[in-house]
Amino acid sequence: MLFQLLRNSRVAASRKSCLFSTQTNPKPTVSYLNLQGSGMSAIERLCLEEALLRHDPLKRSWAIVGTHDPVYNSYLPNIEEAKRSNETCLIIMGIGGKPELLLDVEKAKADNVLTIKRFSGGGTVVVDHSSLWTTFIGRNDDFPHVDPYPKSIMSWSANEIFHKVFQRMKADAIHNSVSAERKTMIMETKPGGEMTQDVSKTMTYSIDTPNSLNEIPDFALRENDYVLGERKVGGNSQSIVKDAWLHHTSFLWDYEEENMSYLTLPSKKPDYRGERDHDEFLLKLKNVYGSIGDDSSTRRAFFYHLKCAAHESFELEEVYLKDAMKVVEDLGGMKTWFEGKCRTKILDLETHK
């Protein structure tokens, strides 16, 4: 009884905080875990995700969001290789990825880049502290309208969640740009007075806006990728288990072009890519939406809009990391899980194992 009262109060609090919340038909309950500022590393997060997918005794559906900046390696502090995940970038391969086919192995070795294999399928991504991560774990009973297969899962996520997120990001950019222009006009119509600037000179208001707001490309699911226009904005993959699926994505907020040189051109690539190299094919979200003010606030807006979109589709139940970690603790703790049956592993670029 007490648990139910607490659960209801948390759901009500979550709903009040969202401008876009709506009262609709009964929706599935989804546990919401925000890892922003948690200090959790990418390896630790992947281990947690797999544990929640396969071993959550409550069989919950989950929405997990966040970045990995900064990283404290709180749960795998003594894994020497894991400490390196705090460095400039991290290569993450799908479970079946072959480094000799997908990576410039010699360069990755020379630069001592941490390379891991995750438990889900899909291709290889290079992530860093600026990457935006989202994960959905869906129990088939909670999502009867989503077939537990990639096309259905991605269609659902694109239409129900991410399309809304990127529409609202675009609206933010337009709104912020108009506000900035309005300030410039006000300043120009108030000559002299308390202003210190020389009014005989042109008043400039420095804003960082996209080149043309009307040209912000629309979000879409293109073959198996999330794109803006014709360019990919993130890598996604799935894992399907008994009566549940997991779908996670790392969105490219910003990245160092040099880091993409660790990736070779894959032999299997989507048709819409053509012969474009990584820099022509990928798109930094930062370049599209820009930032008026600080970069971190715009990234936080991404997660705000995602939470609102999720709130429209689910009854969100906020969960603390320590509560989610109980699932891992029941498996013997993060270290035992990571070194045991967890499929996320650090890849030895010498042996490819």
Added chain:
Amino acid sequence: AELKYTKDHEWVRVEGDTAIIGITEFAQSELGDIVFVEIETEGETLDAEEVFGSIEAVKTVSDLFMPISGEVTEFNENLEANPEVVNSDPYGDGWMVKIAVSDASQLDGLLSAEAYADLIK
């Protein structure tokens, strides 16, 4: 022999004491291009619905589930070099494992072709 099906989109064909298992046309179509089939349970006796391996497509890795209980006696090694056979011939050369059946009565709990066709409508 008549095929039986599971709700997880596996098929099974029994030949004497041996059952041959694979995934259905629907499953291979939904998964997309198969890039890897991993089965490391040869020699193990597994219960119905236990995981006997995994199959990887372009974006996804999916567990494979035993339709009925038995000992995994053989893995289709051709799939190591040619996983795409699962796409092109899921009911023939794309078979995945053979098992020694523990309890043939479990077949009664599986879906007929008609019932499976209704499931995937």
